[in-house]
Amino acid sequence: MGGPSILLPVDGDGGGGPASPRARVRRPSDVARLAATLGLLAALGALSALLPAAAGTTVPDGVRGLPRAVLSAANALASLAVLGVLAAVVVDALRHRRGALLPAAAACALGAGLAVAAQEAGEAGWVTPLGPSVDSAVVPVAAAVGLLVGADLPRGGRLTVPAAAALLAATGCAVALGSETVPGAVAAVLLGTAAGLAVRVAVGVAPARPPEALVAAALAQAGIALVGGMRPLEEAAGRVRWAAADAGGDLVLTVVDPDRRGVALASRAWRVLWFRTSAVGRPALSLRGVLERRALVAGLARAAGVAVPPVLALLPAGPALVLVERPLPGAPLAGDDAPGVPALTAGFGALRRLHRAGIAHGALTADAVVLLADGTAGLTDLRDAQPAAGELQRDLDVVALLVAVAAPAGAAAAVAALRAGYATGPAEEARWAALLQPLALTRPVRRAAARTPVLEDLRAALGGPDAPRVTPPRLERIRGRTVVSVAGATVGAHVLVTQLSDVGIGTALRQADWRWLAVAVLGSALTYVGAALGLLAFVPERLPLGRTTLVQLSSAFVTLVTPPTVGHVGVSIRYLQRSGVPTATAAASVAVSQVVTVAVTLLLLVVCGWSSGVSPSRPSLLPSGPVLAVLLAAGVLLAVAVAVPRTRRALRRRVDPLVRRTVPQLLAAATEPRRLGTAVLGVLLLNGGYVLALDASLRAFSTSLALSSLAVVYLVGSTVGSAAPTPGGLGAVEAALVGGLTATGVPLAPALAAVLAFRVATFWLPAPFGWLAFVGLQRRGRI
Incomplete structure (x- = not known):
């Protein structure tokens, strides 16, 4: 990388005479690397706290069995190689990059200081020790890494590979000889890297921009x-x-x-x-x-x-x-205060030729159109241009140029030039009129059109009594309330955990039986099959179960940013529409599926609540006391919600249309036992999978609960989560499940650990697989 006091040759690899130093720069990539390194250090510390036995991990027995004389000789050679590389880096800095010497020395000292501090903290018992207190290699490794990173070696330079190889060999020998553990070696490298990057961020680096x-x-x-x-x-x-x-x-x-x-x-x-x-x-x-x-x-x-x-x-x-x-010899279209129709027509003609070549400009403004001496026009500023562009990209180009030229020339002149230069048709004009939205415009064009009637004037000029009606494309950005909702849910979950920080979660996690956690994942997978069966039971078309299951899995990704029921319903309706089901029928099918799911779930809640009070020695028609308390609490919450006029009106607005759409189809489904049986089987499999996952999560932490009581706790928690406005019911589900488990006699520590494991298996773990399913189905036009 070019230094501050040397004129590099064309290949940038040394040589040349001294030049005046240039101002140092701070790279944003260094800030990102520093944050990632600190995150890895924090993760390593958390892992060592949860699994202290892993902190003493050494090399395999086969390596430790090598003769110590061989290891000592290899260690000596590796140490000499490291010293040689460090000396070469210092000499190179003195000769060609003097501005890199002081930051390298500061990073070396900082890396050594951080390693010493980490060792002292380990000896004091604050953190897990990085290695033996005598003859530890943690400090030398961290210091060497800090010097190399602080020196800002050129990527792919002649010293980069030898330095990495020598350090790797020296660290491996130190681990083999017992002067470092494997986590200690990783921590030493991370500490040195953090020190070097911190110095680079603090004082900057020699600019790589060529003079x-x-x-x-x-x-x-x-x-x-x-x-x-x-x-x-x-x-x-x-x-x-x-x-x-x-x-x-x-x-x-x-x-x-x-x-x-x-x-x-x-x-x-x-x-x-x-x-x-x-x-x-x-x-x-x-x-x-x-x-x-x-x-x-x-x-x-x-x-x-x-x-x-x-x-x-x-x-x-x-x-x-x-x-x-070589720039185009001409005047930009924006230089003319009121360009005429011929000039505008030439601009749209150039855009038409560009689109016929399959290229979208991507950043069209009036400045990007140049009027040439022969009366034609050219296009500049192609940094955002895309080859093999789709129809929407080309349409956005047309709309951007149309709005850009309509501001100074008027909507009528812009539309006349568009029709003359681009050779439009009624269907295309209707599509462009639908795209005349601020969101579809580039930032300069959007600012120029702000607070002006240009968009309305263009829609009026493009439209007409004979213009075909076109459904406008759906243009959306990530809304602020979505970000706030996700952030609020995350904060809520964090508060829930930190408030129970006195609970021994770490001890419970270390004692977990991971085989039961695998069973919890299996139970989570069954829920998507059950949801698919519940949907297919009321769809008039024959749809494959496998694809429908993938659609339900994709909703696991959508619920990361939507309340649970909203995302699931939206994806299901979209899937049915893409499968050829009319929109009204698709909405009714999904609504009937939801109604049957709710009805069967409530019936299960009643049956499980009653059966929880039955025992051989004391039969009773009432649920057990803890379960009855959970049910009463849920009833009180529902009553309070219904008592609030605003909530009652919202429920009525949502329930009335649902009842009108679903009652006829429910009556039709009741006459077909096969469909009704498939739906009930799907709901049972859906809820059974979740109960299995929760039961396995409890058993993973050496705790269990009667099946009926466990089902009641899950069903109540699921109901609360469905009503919560947060994505996936974050915070609400966790609180409801922990409260229900502790109310039925489960100790707080295993209850909290089991709920967290349950949510990982049923909410967080399916999300990336749901994203893959969502992308795959979308590319195939299924959703």
């Missing part, structure tokens, strides 16, 4: 001789643009900045989160990929006859990449 002389030398080797100097045009996250010239005319140089790669990656990831990939495509996730795609798009566009800035070269300059373009 102008290095860029000029790289261009000269490619046959592009610059005339004069370079003038800065734009500096943004991840890139810098310079204006230059050669014998053929003006040039624009785009240099990707390795020091800012974290910001560039974050902005591209945010773009994907802000819109779906069907709207913005799949952005390149590497700096090289960004420029390579830009060069590819420019070549495809010019081959299709679209005037775009020609790409002359894509070159490496040290650790950076340089894209060389």
